[in-house]
Amino acid sequence: DLVLRLDVLHKLDRHRGCVNTVCFNTSGDILVSGSDDRKIILWDWESRRVKLSFHSGHAKNVFQAKMMPYSEDRSIVTCAADGQVRHAQIFGSGVETKLLTEHEGRVHKLAIEPGSPHIFYTCGEDGLVQHIDLRKESATGLFTCKPLVSHSFFRTLHLNAITIDPRNPNLFAVGGSDPFARVYDIRKYKLNGSSEFGLPVDFFCPIHIVDDESVGVTGLAFSDQSELLVSYNDEFIYLFTKDLGLGPNPTFSSQVSDSSDTGGLTADNFPGLPSLNVESDIKAAPQSYKGHRNCETVKGVNFFGPKCEYVVSGSDCGRIFIWNKKGGVLVRVMEADKHVVNCVEPHPHSTVLASSGIENDIKIWIPKAIDRAILPTNIQKNRDHGGNEVLNEQSEEEEDDEGDDSTGLVVVGDLDEDESFGSETFCNIEIENISGSESDGDVGNAGSDAFFDTPDIDNYSGGRALKAVEIIQMIEGTCCNSSCHLMPTVMVHQMMVVTLASLKTVPVEVSTECEE
Numbered sequence: 001d002l003v004l005r006l007d008v009l010h011k012l013d014r015h016r017g018c019v020n021t022v023c024f025n026t027s028g029d030i031l032v033s034g035s036d037d038r039k040i041i042l043w044d045w046e047s048r049r050v051k052l053s054f055h056s057g058h059a060k061n062v063f064q065a066k067m068m069p070y071s072e073d074r075s076i077v078t079c080a081a082d083g084q085v086r087h088a089q090i091f092g093s094g095v096e097t098k099l100l101t102e103h104e105g106r107v108h109k110l111a112i113e114p115g116s117p118h119i120f121y122t123c124g125e126d127g128l129v130q131h132i133d134l135r136k137e138s139a140t141g142l143f144t145c146k147p148l149v150s151h152s153f154f155r156t157l158h159l160n161a162i163t164i165d166p167r168n169p170n171l172f173a174v175g176g177s178d179p180f181a182r183v184y185d186i187r188k189y190k191l192n193g194s195s196e197f198g199l200p201v202d203f204f205c206p207i208h209i210v211d212d213e214s215v216g217v218t219g220l221a222f223s224d225q226s227e228l229l230v231s232y233n234d235e236f237i238y239l240f241t242k243d244l245g246l247g248p249n250p251t252f253s254s255q256v257s258d259s260s261d262t263g264g265l266t267a268d269n270f271p272g273l274p275s276l277n278v279e280s281d282i283k284a285a286p287q288s289y290k291g292h293r294n295c296e297t298v299k300g301v302n303f304f305g306p307k308c309e310y311v312v313s314g315s316d317c318g319r320i321f322i323w324n325k326k327g328g329v330l331v332r333v334m335e336a337d338k339h340v341v342n343c344v345e346p347h348p349h350s351t352v353l354a355s356s357g358i359e360n361d362i363k364i365w366i367p368k369a370i371d372r373a374i375l376p377t378n379i380q381k382n383r384d385h386g387g388n389e390v391l392n393e394q395s396e397e398e399e400d401d402e403g404d405d406s407t408g409l410v411v412v413g414d415l416d417e418d419e420s421f422g423s424e425t426f427c428n429i430e431i432e433n434i435s436g437s438e439s440d441g442d443v444g445n446a447g448s449d450a451f452f453d454t455p456d457i458d459n460y461s462g463g464r465a466l467k468a469v470e471i472i473q474m475i476e477g478t479c480c481n482s483s484c485h486l487m488p489t490v491m492v493h494q495m496m497v498v499t500l501a502s503l504k505t506v507p508v509e510v511s512t513e514c515e516e
Helices: 396-404 449-453 455-461 468-476 489-496
Strands: 006-012 019-024 031-035 039-044 049-055 062-067 075-080 084-091 094-102 109-112 119-123 128-133 140-144 159-164 171-176 181-185 202-204 217-222 228-232 237-240 287-289 301-304 310-314 319-324 330-335 341-346 353-357 362-367 381-383 389-391
Touching (some): 031 062, 062 109, 119 159, 119 171, 128 159, 310 341, 310 353
Antiparallel strands (some): 319 330, 381 389
C-alpha cells in the first residue's frame, strides 16, 4: 500500500548538469549527489537544505559518489568520466580532495565493502578491477576482465557495474559489454599474483542471450539474501539465485570461434578462459522484470523495501518502474523526468526513494498520496525533442520484437544545418555541451542495435558516415578525428560486431587495411 502512495515530496535543485549519482549515508539523514557540473553536494534531504557543496576535483562528469560508512560522514569516494577515482575528506576548515588511482577510460561505478570505512572496489571501461584501501598509499589492481572465447572481439571487457554481496562481502560481481555477470571471491587473490584470481567463481546469464552480442550489463545489485539482480540494455532485468549460476566454466551448445575470428584470443592463448563448446545442463529460468526501456544510457537497478520485496529501475521514457520481486508483477509506474531516469536509490531504513536523470534536479519520493495509484493504460511512450509525450501505438509483442531487430549498418545519417555537432541532443535527450569536459554525461550503451535507429546518433560523427578505418583506429586509439573520441567505447564495441558485409555498405572509401 505504501508503494502505491509514493509521491514527490520535493525536488532538490542546485546542480547545473545531469545528476548521475544519488546515495544516502548509512543513517539515511544525508543524501550525496554528483553531476555533470563536477560538483558534489551533501543534502539534508528532508529540509531541502544544502549542508555542503564542493568541486570534486574531477575534470569530467562525476558518475558516482558514495559516503564511506563509520566515517562520521566526512569521507566520500568518487569516480568519473575522466577515469579518475578520488577521495574527498571533510574537515572543519574545508574539503580536501586527492587522486587515489586511475583507469584508462571512464569509471561508471564503485562498490564499498559493507561496514568498512576504508575498503572499496572500482571497475572501468578498460576492464580493470581495482581494490582500494584508504589506509594504504596505492590501489591494488586485481585483474583485467576478459571476454569469453565466443565473445572475444576485444581482449578486455568494458565494465559498467560492480556490486558486493552484503551477506558475504568476500564476493563481488561485475558486468559490462557482454551478457554475463561474473562473481569473484576476493579470498582467492594472492599478493604474489600466483593464483588464478581473474577467473570468476560463477557466471550468471539468461540462456537465451548467451550468444547475443548486442546485449550487455548496465546495472547490478545484490539483495540481503544474496540474490543477484542484473539489468541489460535492450533486454529485461533478471533475478538470479545462487542455484541459477552457470558455474566457473560455463559451457553451451554453441560453435567455438577460431583464432581468425577472435583476433587471436583463444583457449590456447588464455588457458583460464572457459570455452562454449558443449551442452550445458538446462537451468531454471531467472525471474524477469519487463515494461521499462533501457537503451540510451547506463542505468542502475536496485532492490526496495525492508526485505528487498521490490525491484526498482529508471527508464528511457522518463519513468520509475517498480515490480514485485516475487513473480515480477509491475505494480507502479511514476513520472520522474522529462527525458530519462538513470538512478533510483532507496533509503536504507524508510519507504523513501531518491531519483535522478537527465534533468538537473533530484526528486524525493515518500508515501504521502491520499489515493492509491493505478497503472497507466499505455506505458509504451517515447519523448520528442521538447520532452513532450508521444504515445507508442505498438503492441507489447511488437515492442518485444523491436528489441530483437538487428541491423548491421554503421551508416550515420545527415545532420541538419541547425543541429551543430556536440550540442543539445543524444538519442532525443536534451543535454548541454556534450562535447565539452563539463558535460559528456553518463551516456553509453552496452552494445545495442537500437542505438543506430535514432536520428541524432549522427552527432557523434559530425553528420557523416564513419569510415571503417576510423572504427579500427578508435579501437587502437590512433584515430585523429576528434568527433570519434566522443563516441562511447561500448558503441565502438557494437560497431565491431557488425559483419564485414555491412561495413561495405557504408558509402565511403574503405581502405585495404580495413578490409584485411
